Amino acid sequence: MTNSQTEEKGLRAELLERVHAIGPVLADGVAEGDRTRRLPDASVRAVDESQVGMVWTAKSYGGLEADVRTLSEVTKALSHYCPSTSWVVNNINGSNLLATRFPARTQDEVFGDDPGVKLASIFAAFGEVERAEGGFLLTGKWPYSSGILHDDWAILGAKETVAEGEPPKMASVLVPVADLTIEDTWHTVGMRGTGSHTAVARETFVPEHRVLPVEQQLGRGNTTDVSLPPLLRTPAVAAMAVICASVVVGAGQAARAFVVDQAPKRGIAPTTYRSRPESQTFVSSLGRTALSIDAAEMHVNRAADVIDEAAAAAVALPESELRRIRGDVGQAVSLVTVALDELMWAHGAAAFSESCLLEQYWRDANTAARHAMLNVHVGHELYGGSFFDLDCIVPSL
Numbered sequence: 001m002t003n004s005q006t007e008e009k010g011l012r013a014e015l016l017e018r019v020h021a022i023g024p025v026l027a028d029g030v031a032e033g034d035r036t037r038r039l040p041d042a043s044v045r046a047v048d049e050s051q052v053g054m055v056w057t058a059k060s061y062g063g064l065e066a067d068v069r070t071l072s073e074v075t076k077a078l079s080h081y082c083p084s085t086s087w088v089v090n091n092i093n094g095s096n097l098l099a100t101r102f103p104a105r106t107q108d109e110v111f112g113d114d115p116g117v118k119l120a121s122i123f124a125a126f127g128e129v130e131r132a133e134g135g136f137l138l139t140g141k142w143p144y145s146s147g148i149l150h151d152d153w154a155i156l157g158a159k160e161t162v163a164e165g166e167p168p169k170m171a172s173v174l175v176p177v178a179d180l181t182i183e184d185t186w187h188t189v190g191m192r193g194t195g196s197h198t199a200v201a202r203e204t205f206v207p208e209h210r211v212l213p214v215e216q217q218l219g220r221g222n223t224t225d226v227s228l229p230p231l232l233r234t235p236a237v238a239a240m241a242v243i244c245a246s247v248v249v250g251a252g253q254a255a256r257a258f259v260v261d262q263a264p265k266r267g268i269a270p271t272t273y274r275s276r277p278e279s280q281t282f283v284s285s286l287g288r289t290a291l292s293i294d295a296a297e298m299h300v301n302r303a304a305d306v307i308d309e310a311a312a313a314a315v316a317l318p319e320s321e322l323r324r325i326r327g328d329v330g331q332a333v334s335l336v337t338v339a340l341d342e343l344m345w346a347h348g349a350a351a352f353s354e355s356c357l358l359e360q361y362w363r364d365a366n367t368a369a370r371h372a373m374l375n376v377h378v379g380h381e382l383y384g385g386s387f388f389d390l391d392c393i394v395p396s397l
């Protein structure tokens with residue numbers, strides 16, 4: 001093992017310890033987060049103090065600069081305590097990584113005074129930017145702004161207004177959250193604690209150095225740049241897909257642990273079984289479900305490791321590998337959602353009680369699994385198409 005691999009393992013173990021240390025605070029906040037549709041202040045404080053939002057912040061700005069596998073492990077562990085916190089932490093880390101594509105001056109502005117600064121990124125919708133003296137005016141609405149209630153900056157997708165007949169230009173625009181207003185729109189079945197409301201800009205001035213062509217933002221131009229540390233060479237979109245899938249896998253693992261823990265204490269109505277493990281039907285179905293969740297984790301691990309190895313070696317991943325990564329993440333979340341349904345059956349009617357932890361994992365994982373990057377149909381089509389050199393149906397892998 002190389003020195004840097006040993007260091008990464010040490011950091012991974014240290015971060016997992018920190019997650020378990022703050023875990024009870026996060027778990028205590030789940031009901032409040034679900035009710036108020038935002039993370040409780042105590043959860044946000046715990047995130048800040050443990051530095052789990054700094055895993056993908058560059059060391060040059062005081063961050064931890066860990067790899068994809070490390071953040072995936074941290075994410076899975078966070079999901080056991082609170083999937084919404086896990087999701088917000090992922091969005092902060094992923095967005096912080098996206099910010100490293102901006103020029104040094106912009107990065108100094110964002111990270112220079114505070115290595116714990118938190119970013120959101122929203123490309124689910126595109127607003128508009130229009131040229132103005134020294135920069136641009138930004139106008140638009142961005143739903144699905146995960147973490148926006150707790151973040152300092154947001155990276156927003158926008159179309160540049162161009163003269164008639166000119167080709168369209170898409171930009172990535174970095175703005176302080178203080179320059180935006182937030183519309184309360186996040187009324188969902190799951191992932192309620194993420195407070196993924198709608199960010200709104202009305203002719204907000206954005207200086208030139210905070211606007212980047214979207215191809216540069218979501219592209220893979222850095223992958224072979226040996227002057228950068230491995231994290232900054234990492235293909236950000238693929239990496240974000242892996243960590244988002246890890247939230248779902250962690251929720252599946254937590255749900256399985258819950259059902260296993262409860263099983264010996266409960267009978268099976270209306271049978272004569274007094275303890276569930278006495279039933280061969282119960283243990284066999286649990287075995288099958290547990291293997292699906294294991295398989296989901298293997299998909300996510302494979303994807304994380306492929307990305308990390310390429311980043312460490314400063315080689316560009318071929319498109320076929322990037323397509324398989326989207327297949328891996330889609331397959332992983334799909335396996336978990338099916339497994340969660342089976343766990344709900346295994347636990348019985350009590351699983352649907354609002355006070356049951358299992359229904360929280362079920363709602364949260366099912367909601368997160370519908371994120372566009374995790375779409376299983378798209379993942380299958382991308383991977384299947386790679387065997388026949390079919391055109392790539394997703395512009396940014």
Ligand code: FAD
Nearest residue numbers: 121122123124144145146191196367368370371372377378
């Ligand atoms: P789509 O995701 O477009 O769903 C299309 C559906 O069509 C699919 O589910 C699929 O079942 C079905 N379908 C049928 N045929 C096909 C086919 N051939 N191929 C593919 N699908 C097919 N975005 C951000 O940019 N930033 C964020 O911070 C953010 N946070 C989010 C948080 C959560 C919890 C969720 C769920 C989403 C978030 N998003 C975020 C939004 C996400 O990126 C997408 O923009 C969003 O999922 C689009 O939703 P949609 O309802 O338009 O459906």
